[in-house]
Amino acid sequence: xxxxxxxxxxxxxxxxxxxxxxxxxxxxxxxxxxxxxxxxxxxxxxxxxxxxxxxxxxxxxxxxxxxxxxxxxxxxxxxxxxxxxxxxxxxxxxxxxxxxxxxxxxxxxxxxxxxxxxxxxxxxxxxxxxxxxxxxxxxxxxxxxxxxxxxxxxxxxxxxxxxxxxxxxxxxxxxxxxxxxxxxxxxxxxxxxxxxxxxxxxxxxxxxxxxxxxxxxxxxxxxxxxxxxxxxxxxxxxxxxxxxxxxxxxxxxxxxxxxxxxxxxxxxxxxxxxxxxxxxxxxxxxxxxxxxxxxxxxxxxxxxxxxxxxxxxxxxxxxxxxxxxxx
Numbered sequence: 308x309x310x311x312x313x314x315x316x317x318x319x320x321x322x323x324x325x326x327x328x329x330x331x332x333x334x335x336x337x338x339x340x341x342x343x344x345x346x347x348x349x350x351x352x353x354x355x356x357x358x359x360x361x362x363x364x365x366x367x368x369x370x371x372x373x374x375x376x377x378x379x380x381x382x383x384x385x386x387x388x389x390x391x392x393x394x395x396x397x398x399x400x401x402x403x404x405x406x407x408x409x410x411x412x413x414x415x416x417x418x419x420x421x422x423x424x425x426x427x428x429x430x431x432x433x434x435x436x437x438x439x440x441x442x443x444x445x446x447x448x449x450x451x452x453x454x455x456x457x458x459x460x461x462x463x464x465x466x467x468x469x470x471x472x473x474x475x476x477x478x479x480x481x482x483x484x485x486x487x488x489x490x491x492x493x494x495x496x497x498x499x500x501x502x503x504x505x506x507x508x509x510x511x512x513x514x515x516x517x518x519x520x521x522x523x524x525x526x527x528x529x530x531x532x533x534x535x536x537x538x539x540x541x542x543x544x545x546x547x548x549x550x551x552x553x554x555x556x557x558x559x560x561x562x563x564x565x566x567x568x569x570x571x572x573x574x575x576x577x578x579x580x581x582x583x584x585x586x587x588x589x590x591x592x593x594x595x596x597x598x599x600x601x602x603x604x605x606x607x608x609x610x611x612x613x614x615x616x617x618x619x620x621x622x623x624x625x626x627x628x629x630x631x632x633x634x
Contacts (some may be wrong), residue, residue: 339370369399376432408566464563485518491553507534559632
């Protein structure tokens with residue numbers, strides 16, 4: 308009886324051992340791979356001067372004890388982002404691992420975008436045996452790709468000489484094109500405003516611009532006023548720069564120069580124009596009449612002197628006494 312129990316126990320133990328070994332062997336026989344990609348988030352800088360490229364490194368691990376052939380593919384998730392696999396087929400030894408780089412790229416100035424790409428690894432061969440497509444095991448990893456926002460714009464202000472005078476005002480226009488990939492708000496600032504204010508010119512922005520991508524405008528954006536008490540004629544340069552903001556980003560342009568010529572009218576000097584501005588027309592007539600009488604009196608005195616000298620002045624010498632008129 309005891310011998311029978313021993314036989315049953317050994318038989319049961321042997322059956323358990325066979326089942327365990329069978330289970331373990333099947334795990335080693337079935338082909339299986341895993342794939343991981345780092346970084347899982349790739350950013351593409353498409354601003355001018357950049358490459359517009361990004362990379363992710365994917366590791367494919369063979370879980371089986373024998374060699375497998377793995378085919379890689381990647382989903383087409385965007386019209387603006389191109390993808391390139393460093394390798395398409397990998398031959399991985401048992402319990403081994405292979406790496407492959409994935410390149411993501413976009414054209415410079417491409418619109419901002421976020422897309423998720425799926426990198427798939429499919430076992431097509433177990434050793435030398437090709438697997439039927441229906442039973443090919445596969446796995447995948449996801450990589451998120453972002454085309455980054457950037458601000459860029461073309462800007463210029465009028466460069467022609469503006470003519471103005473005290474009390475006048477004049478406009479400054481700007482040409483702006485949005486060459487970035489986000490909507491922008493553009494403001495205009497006079498960098499030498501303090502210097503101009505001391506001289507008597509004050510400029511203020513009259514129009515702020517909002518531009519969609521690729522938009523272009525040519526508009527008056529600033530008005531400048533010349534104070535009434537501007538002192539002397541002068542040619543000045545107004546330095547104007549633009550500031551663009553959008554999506555939490557900011558970019559400034561360099562100064563552009565707008566020339567302005569301020570002409571102050573001449574108030575006279577030593578001529579009658581400056582001396583007679585406050586004299587009425589009637590008084591001016593009296594002054595002109597008195598001047599005429601004085602001139603006539605001087606002529607008569609000279610004639611009298613000539614007659615006294617004998618009617619001829621050709622050979623006579625004149626002295627200071629001849630011009631000593633007693634008026």
